[in-house]
Amino acid sequence: MKELVTRLITAVIVCGLLYGSGLAMVNVASADENQTSSQQVSANPSPAGIADLWRAARMGAEGTTSSQSPFHGALINQYPAERLVYRSDYLAPAIMLSVFGMILVFAAFVAVNGPSRLEKGFSGVEIKRWSRFDVWLHWIGAIPCLILILTGLTLLGGRYFIEPWLGEAAWAGLVGFSKEAHDxxxxxFIVGWFLMTILWMKNQFLASYDFKWFLVVGGYLNFGPFKGKHPDAGFANAGEKLWFWxxxxxxxxxxxxxxxxxxxxxxxxxxxxxxxAVLVHxxxxxxxxxxxxxxxxxxxVMSEGGMECMVSGYCDENWAKQHHNVWYDDLAREQKLEYRS
Structure with a gap:
């Protein structure tokens, strides 16, 4: 009998302990649920709370972070989101059009109009137009410029116009090379741009006869009332001045x-x-x-004898008289013509 009572008391105590533990677990679970619910409410504030949050962020409110990078405290970008699509939707097709579109336009123009020939042919007499330093400077700027255009075309518009034709593997190699070459x-290019701008500026200011040059398209048209028109031009004609600026x-x-x-x-x-900077670039x-x-x-293509100027620095005398007569006459009057021996 005594042993039975002892077992009953032990069973009651064990049941009581289990019941108490169960209540405690239920209370903890309830507390965790309440805390989670509270966090969900904090993470999903009311619409008014969201508006206040973004208003504060746009007014410059900053957060805290362990990052040491510049502007690490900035919570969001301040620029309108639509600017992000300017590069893909406008600039990418624009650079493709500016290169390939202009090539097609000029190819068609040359096919119809033909090049601008020297009316009196080549004289065989060459006069100095550019110094050797100027020729080297031109190519120091020109060659990097061409490479930058081609690699920039790849980086800016290649994802939309080149990658679909190459596939991912070939595209990854091309864009990686383009990025390194571009940098x-x-x-x-920076060196060439700076020196050419400073050293060549003196010959690039507009003169009164430059406006007449535009009216007859520089004399390059071979049809109608424009044919045979050779407007006045100094060291640089009006088109070259427009390009320079x-x-x-x-x-x-x-x-x-x-x-x-x-x-x-x-x-x-x-x-x-x-x-x-990305958009301006x-x-x-x-x-x-x-x-x-x-x-x-x-x-x-358009100017017969023109390329020789940036190869040797000299131009044919008839070319100078036809395309840059004001410059030629000034040198002749001042007896400063330098002939190639």
Whole structure:
């Protein structure tokens, strides 16, 4: 009997302990559920709370983080979200059009109009137009510029127009090479842009006869009332001056924005400035690319004898008289013509 009572008491005590443990577990679970519910409420505030949060962020409120990078406290970007699509929806097709579109336009023009021939043919007498340093400077700027256009075209628009034709593996190799080449060629381009802008500026200011040059399209048209018209031009004609100032201004913006992107640790740009640099860089590249195509066509196909100027530094005397008569007459009057021996 005594043993039975002892077993009953032990069973009651064990049941009591189990019941108490069960209550405790239920209370803990309930507390955890309440805490989780509270966190969910905090993580999903009311619409008014969300509005207040974003309003504070846009007014410059900063958070805390262990990051030591520049602008680490900035919670969000301040620029409108639609700017993100400018690069893909506008600049990418624009640079493709500026290169390949202009090539097609000029190819068609040359096919219909033909090149601008020397009316009196080559004289066989050559006069100095550019110094050897100027010729080297031209190519120091021109070769990197061409490589930058091709690699920039790949980086800006290749994802949309080239990758679908190559596939992922080939595209990865091409874009990797383009990125490295673009960064390397940026340095000689900056040097060439700076020196050409400073040293060649003196001959690039507009004169009164330059407006007449535009009216007859430089005398390059071989039909109608424009045929045989050779407007006055100084050392640089009006078209070359337009190209120079486009290169100087747009090229300067390309250099400035490129430095921001190439040396972010040195410049430490904000997120908004970084995006602005990307957009400015792409927009100016579109302009430079289009003018470069025009410049190449005008110097090679369109102007008979024009390419020789940037190969040897000398030009045929008849070419100088026909395309840059004001410059030639000034040198002749001042007896400063230098003939090639």
């Amino acid at each position: 390397i060629m940026a340095i000689p 486009t290169f100087a201004i747009a090229g300067g913006l390309i250099v400035a924005s490129g430095i921001i992107m190439l040396f972010p640790n040195w410049v430490e740009p904000s997120r908004s400035l970084s995006l602005l 792409g927009a100016c590249a579109v302009l430079i690319a289009a003018f470069t195509v025009v410049h190449i066509f005008m110097a090679t």
